[in-house]
Amino acid sequence: MSNYSKKFFTTGEFATLCRTTKETLFHYDRIGILKPNHIGKNKYRYYRLEQFYDYDLINTLKAAGSSLAEIKTYLNNQNTDDFINLLKENKKRLSMERRKLEHMEHLLKNAISLTEKALATPYHTPKIIACEEEYFIATYLNCKRPLSPQEEIEALNNHFTYCEQNQIYNEYPLGAIISMDTLKNNNFYESYYCTKLEKPVKTERLYIKPKGTYLTMLHKGFYDTRNTAYQILFDYMKQHSLMICGNSYEQELISYLAVEETDDLVHQISIQIQ
Known part of the structure; x- marks a missing residue:
């Protein structure tokens, strides 16, 4: 059975799926930006496949210049207006960075x-x-x-x-x-x-x-x-x-x-x- 049909993924499996590291997922858990779906009796963190899209959104906003604090604020009140404003701020920052370069x-x-x-x-x-x-x-x-x-x-x-x-x-x-x-x-x-x-x-x-x-x-x-x-x-x-x-x-x-x-x-x- 393919891994992608599994209901839950361990931290290592989910890190592989997201092409990131376990340490990054641990950090995101600590700061409350991407927490595991649940923690098992064995103390392992488990993620659902749907959380890949949450990680991808975080990664996209981070690559565009948003800080993790800004991303967390947005995720706590996710809506299209705030999304557009966040992208506009990132665009402004990227333009300034381009001028500096x-x-x-x-x-x-x-x-x-x-x-x-x-x-x-x-x-x-x-x-x-x-x-x-x-x-x-x-x-x-x-x-x-x-x-x-x-x-x-x-x-x-x-x-x-x-x-x-x-x-x-x-x-x-x-x-x-x-x-x-x-x-x-x-x-x-x-x-x-x-x-x-x-x-x-x-x-x-x-x-x-x-x-x-x-x-x-x-x-x-x-x-x-x-x-x-x-x-x-x-x-x-x-x-x-x-x-x-x-x-x-x-x-x-x-x-x-x-x-x-x-x-x-x-x-x-x-x-x-x-």
Whole structure:
């Protein structure tokens, strides 16, 4: 006689039928989400064939993203309206998870591209390039001097919180913008913290980097050695009769995530010139 014509199944038999484990069924029994039909005199748990459909429903909702607590609540008051609402919530969660995965995929792709660029490009060698318009989320620092460590933490937190609240995922490393006036005064403190975007978005913090000609260079070293990098760029401009006509944009290419020594950090500096 086939097992499926049996009236009752032991825990092991029912686990095989459901393609799960006895431990899972024991757990479901403990939390009251799927209890056996009865417990025999031999203390064995016994399930009916019809309970396979209960298990299948639990498994389907769990795979769709519902927690066991949500499933238990639904099973205690099972109806079509609650079923639709539960599926809608799961659909919303899955959409958010998909966006996170897409963000992570772009993040990894950009990290690979930027790191390979840093490894393939000579350091401290100025180069003139034509740049297309680029887009950033930029947080204005509103400070005419270098930030203190506490101010820097607060500004970074402000920037990251704004991006998170507006569902702007950081697919590029954090960057900085130094204003033209600051550069002309031989100062190199940041005017903005920024995050590069693939395309523009509607937000009051959208910052557009103008299309134009830029003097660019990769600098290797810790952040406090940027003065040396800018001096190389300024000397190059003087030798070639170039003038600053816009801001400087800094982007990290090799971060602390990839190197052990801070002297091995690499970032790109691009100054708009004419």
